[in-house]
Amino acid sequence: MTLKKLIFSSLLFIIFFAACDEGRIYEESLKIPESEWERNETAEFEFEIEDSLASYTFSLHFRHAGNYPYKNIYLFTKTKSPSGKLAVDTAQMILANNQGRWLGKGIGDIYDYQFQFKKGPIFPEKGKYKVEIEQAMREKTLSNVTDIGIGIKKINP
Secondary structure, three states: OOHHHHHHHHHHHHHHHHHOOOOEEEEEEEEOHHHEEEOOOOEEEEEEEOOOOOOEEEEEEEEEEOOOOOOEEEEEEEEEOOOOOEEEEEEEEEOEOOOOOEOOEEEOOEEEEEEEEEEEOOOOOOEEEEEEEEEOOOOOEEEOEEEEEEEEEEOOO
């Protein structure tokens, strides 16, 4: 089998496997312009919940370059329910161990993290939810951040 056929077969397998993830409700990542995340720039996501009795996992996704200057990131999140109720939280993602080695999955000089933020019956209403995420570091401009995202998955669909 040639290298091209092997790569093509692998990509098809990955796409097929990802498409079979019945529990996935929503997943999206937004690119950070020029890899510079300003403190006042908010990443916004909207998704629909149809089953308010189900349990879900809510994950935060973070991607950065290898020269990201910190071993963690603090994030402020705001989740607005269909009726307008607001839940405000702070999350910390640990990105490197004490020796400075990145903990995420890396391809070249880019590292990906998925952090389970919440789990359980966290969406009590049917309808459209809105999530806003801001970086909450001391720096006004956080450099070498390439993407921020969220994932919503139904537990035991």
